[in-house]
Structures are given as structure tokens and as C-alpha cells.
Amino acid sequence: MEDINNALDLLLNKLESWGNHIVLLLPNLFVALILLILTFYTARIIRRGLDNVISRFSNSVALNNLISTLLYITLLLIGLFFVLSVLRLDKVVISLLAGVGILGLALGFAFQDIAANFIAGVIIAVQRPIGVGDMIETNDYFGVIERISLRTVDIRKPTGELVRLPNKMVYENPVTNLSYHGTRRVDLEVRVAFSEDLERIQKLVIEALEDVKNRVKARQIEVMFDAFEESSIRFKARFWITYNRQVDYVGAKSDAIIRIKKAFDANNIIIPYPIHSLNFSEKGNRRLGDELQSMRGESTGTSWRDNS
CATH class of the missing domain: 2.30.30.60 (SH3 type barrels.)
Structure with a gap:
């Protein structure tokens, strides 16, 4: 019974001590509460103002939200550390800082690929x-x-x-x-026969491409002959177009092919096919005629033996 009374006395003394300590801390608790409310209010106002400022310089919504959120969390942490200091909990502040550092280091090693993608995303959003x-x-x-x-x-x-x-x-x-400058060059390969007047071809192609779809009028059309081939002379028609989507490039190239074909048809200009010569005069060291005659003889002999 005496042990129970001693335990109760010890508990009451401890509670009384805590009560006296809380009474002494009431002014600090009041100041800490006001400081915490001001921290939340100030951080929210600064975040809204920062959102308006950042949106003028960056079009990346994700980056804008990231910056404002990081600033908001930083302000809250600073306010929380001041609150703990007011409450004379400096050791808790030191422990929190050490814990945050260790946790950040561990997360950095564990999620280094995610961190690398995150940092690359920030750089892309900033440099654009x-x-x-x-x-x-x-x-x-x-x-x-x-x-x-x-x-x-x-x-x-x-x-x-x-x-x-x-x-x-x-x-x-x-x-x-491909969209950086808003323009793109179209290179079109065409072939003509050796017998054609190349200066005339050059003039006809330039005239045909004058009104091609999406063409940049300020830049000249270029028709350059660049190679003798087995059955033709090859040239390249080059012109610039306004470029926003791939369909602009494909459409302009298709339109150019149609216009060149119509111009060639109207002026009786032939686009030659590749020509290959096959020599049937000899097979190995034997004449083709001797080979055919030998084959006929074998066929006749086979037929006679089958009939008999």
C-alpha cells in the first residue's frame, strides 16, 4: 500500500511539474501559434504572387507549379523551425535537419534515374x-x-x-x-533523257514550281543537274516552304511532282526508264542458235523413245 502511495505522489508531482512548465510556456505557445498562422498566410500570398510572375516568363505549367510549390514548402519549413525555436525545442530542429539530409541522400541513390529525368525536365523547361x-x-x-x-x-x-x-x-x-524556323527545304530528284535541252528543262521546272503549295516566295527555286546515269541525266529541284506540320512538307512535295509531270507532258519531255541490255548471242562458249538446235534434237529423241 505504501508503494502505491509513493507512486501516486510521484505521478502527481510530475503532473504538477508539467503543469507549471506549460503555464510558463503559455506566452511562448501563444507567440508560436501566431507565428505559425502568419507563416501559412504569408507563404500562401507569396505563392500566388510568384505564380503570376513566373507565368510571364515560362509557358511550362509543370515547371511553374514545381517552383511555386517548392517555395511554399520552404517558407513553411522556415516558419516551423522558428516556431520550434520559440518553444525552445532546438534539439528537435537539429534532429529534423539531420533526418531530412539523410532521407534526401537515401532517396537520391534509390531514385537516381527519376531524379535525372526530373532535372533534365527542368532544364528543358527553362532553356526551351x-x-x-x-x-x-x-x-x-x-x-x-x-x-x-x-x-x-x-x-x-x-x-x-x-x-x-x-x-x-x-x-x-x-x-x-524541324519546326524551329517555321520553314523547310524540299529536295526533289528528277531524271530526263540525254537528248533533252537541259537549259530548257531548267526553265520549265522553275516555271512549274512557281505556285507550288506553301512555297516561300522570297526564296528562289533551284534546279541543279548533278549526275549522268546509265539512261538519263539526274537533277534536283529545290524550294522552300512554310512548315508547321509534316503534311505541309508531304503536300508540297506531291504538288511539285504533279506540276513537273504536267509541264513535261505538255512539252513532250520524256522521263526515261532504266534500260538494261541482255546479250543472247552466246551461252558460255556456244552460240545460242546451236544451243537451241541441240535442245530440239534432245526433245525429238525423247519423243521417239516414248512412242516406241
Whole structure:
């Protein structure tokens, strides 16, 4: 019975001590509560203002949200550390900082590929070498960018398939941005016969391509002869078009082929087919006629033996 009374006295003394300590901390608790409310309120106001400022310089919604969220969390952590300091819980602050550092290091090793894609996504969003709607070619994929997130670049191929490439692959490998300047050159190979007047061909092709679809009028049409082939002379017709989508390039090239064909037909210009000569005069060291005569003799002999 005496042990129970001693335990109760000890518990009451401890509770009384805690009560006195809480009473002494009431001013600090009041200050800490006000500081915590001000921290949340201030962080929210700064976040809204930062959203308005960042949106003027960056079109990446994901990057804007990331920056504002990181700033918001940082302000909350700073306010929380001040609150703990006011409550004289400095050891808790040190323990939290140490825990955050160790946790960050462990997560960095565990998710280094995700972190690499994340950092590459941030760099792409800041530098903006590519954007949504651009026609690009990278990592053996060709198509229009539909979305750029902090993890992947989504590419829609001309045939409709959606390819999601990790940002790290896009950042570390060559990227051809066909939409960067808004123009693209079309190179078209054509062949004509040796007998044609090449200067006349050059003039006809230039006239035919004057009004080709989407052509940039400020840039000249070029017709350059570049090779003698077995049965023709080859030349390239080159012209520039406005380029936003792949259909602009394909449509302009198709229109150019139609116009050149019509111009050649109207002026009796022939596009030659490849010509191959076959020599039947000898087979091995024997004349073809002797070979055929020998085959007839064998056929006749076989027929006589079958009839008998």
C-alpha cells in the first residue's frame, strides 16, 4: 500500500511539474501559434504572387507549379523551425535537419534515374529548345510534341502512335527540331533523257514550281543537274516552304511532282526508264542458235523413245 502511495505522489508531482512548465510556456505557445498562422498566410500570398510572375516568363505549367510549390514548402519549413525555436525545442530542429539530409541522400541513390529525368525536365523547361507542337526527330522517333512534363516528352508519330520518351534521353541525345524556323527545304530528284535541252528543262521546272503549295516566295527555286546515269541525266529541284506540320512538307512535295509531270507532258519531255541490255548471242562458249538446235534434237529423241 505504501508503494502505491509513493507512486501516486510521484505521478502527481510530475503532473504538477508539467503543469507549471506549460503555464510558463503559455506566452511562448501563444507567440508560436501566431507565428505559425502568419507563416501559412504569408507563404500562401507569396505563392500566388510568384505564380503570376513566373507565368510571364515560362509557358511550362509543370515547371511553374514545381517552383511555386517548392517555395511554399520552404517558407513553411522556415516558419516551423522558428516556431520550434520559440518553444525552445532546438534539439528537435537539429534532429529534423539531420533526418531530412539523410532521407534526401537515401532517396537520391534509390531514385537516381527519376531524379535525372526530373532535372533534365527542368532544364528543358527553362532553356526551351523544344516546345509543344514542334515537329522533332530524336532517338529514332519522329513526330509532334504533344506534352512536356517533368518526367517525359510525349511525341505523337505521323501514323498516330504516342511515344513517351524519358527527359534524360531527349536531353542527352541529338534532337532535330524541324519546326524551329517555321520553314523547310524540299529536295526533289528528277531524271530526263540525254537528248533533252537541259537549259530548257531548267526553265520549265522553275516555271512549274512557281505556285507550288506553301512555297516561300522570297526564296528562289533551284534546279541543279548533278549526275549522268546509265539512261538519263539526274537533277534536283529545290524550294522552300512554310512548315508547321509534316503534311505541309508531304503536300508540297506531291504538288511539285504533279506540276513537273504536267509541264513535261505538255512539252513532250520524256522521263526515261532504266534500260538494261541482255546479250543472247552466246551461252558460255556456244552460240545460242546451236544451243537451241541441240535442245530440239534432245526433245525429238525423247519423243521417239516414248512412242516406241
